Amino acid sequence: xxxxxxxxxxxxxxxxxxxxxxxxxxxxxxxxxxxxxxxxxxxxxxxxxxxxxxxxxxxxxxxxxxxxxxxxxxxxxxxxxxxxxxxxxxxxxxxxxxxxxxxxxxxxxxxxxxxxxxxxxxxxxxxxxxxxxxxxxxxxxxxxxxxxxxxxxxxx
Numbered sequence: 001x002x003x004x005x006x007x008x009x010x011x012x013x014x015x016x017x018x019x020x021x022x023x024x025x026x027x028x029x030x031x032x033x034x035x036x037x038x039x040x041x042x043x044x045x046x047x048x049x050x051x052x053x054x055x056x057x058x059x060x061x062x063x064x065x066x067x068x069x070x071x072x073x074x075x076x077x078x079x080x081x082x083x084x085x086x087x088x089x090x091x092x093x094x095x096x097x098x099x100x101x102x103x104x105x106x107x108x109x110x111x112x113x114x115x116x117x118x119x120x121x122x123x124x125x126x127x128x129x130x131x132x133x134x135x136x137x138x139x140x141x142x143x144x145x146x147x148x149x150x151x152x153x154x155x156x
Contacts, residue, residue: 004039004040005039007035007039007041009032009035009041013031013032013035014032014045016031017029017030017031017032017045018045018068018069018134020047022047022049022132023047023049024049024050025048025049025050025051026046026047026048026049026051026053027046027047028044028045028046028047029044029045029046029047029134032044032045033045042138042139042140042141043136043137043138043139044136044137045068045134045135045136045137046134046135046136046137047132047133047134047135048070048072048127048128048129048132048133048134048135049129049131049132049133050129050130050131050132051128051129052126052128053126053127053128054099054100054101054126055075055080055081055083055099055100055101055102055103055124055125055126056097056098056099056100056124056125056126057080057083057097057098057122057123057124057125057146057151057152058096058097058121058122058139059095059096059097059098059121059122059142059145059146059147059148059151060096060121060141060142060145060146061121061139061140061141061142062118062119062120062121062123062139062140062142063117063118063119063125063137063138063139063140064116064117064118064119064137064138064140065111065116065117065118065119065135065136065137065138066115066116066135066136066138067111067112067113067114067115067116067133067134067135068113068134068135068136069113069132069133069134070113070129070131070132070133070134071110071111071112071129071131071133072110072111072127072128072129072133072135073108073109073110073111073127073128073129074108074109074110074111074117074125074126074127075103075106075107075108075125075126075127076106076107076109076117076119076123076124076125077103077105077106077107077123077124077125077152078103078104078105078106078107078124078152078153079103079104079105079124079152079153080098080100080102080103080104080124080151080152080153080154081100081101081102081103081104081153082100082101082153083098083099083100083151083153083154084098084099084100085097085098085099086098086099095148096145098148098151098154100124100153102126103124103125103126103153104153106124106125106126111133111135120142121142121145121146122142122146122150122151122152123152124151124152124153
């Protein structure tokens, strides 16, 4: 087994990343996006500008969110409404990632700069903002993949 190397990301690269002007939609910010992809880092900085995302569940990993700037509304928990497995570009599916247009009976919270939110594997979640928000997202592998039938809303 080959170990992954340690990776140092200097403050200057984070500053460069955050210096990018906002743009419409949802995107991962450069240069951190390229650094994370090359080094296989489990983190990134996501920018949302005037977006409303589909609900999703990650059966194999949790999401740790930190709001750097702006304001973003998250809905977490509850049950997915008419969920489906993530569609892959090759036409296949990945049922480790479940999507839905909405989540019923979730908890709504508004994150502001400095707030953290932990969403464990298997929990439905979505987020939206009508302005601009920048968030650190850290992907934390689950000890075990959540069974498909345990995903709230999958079997109903």
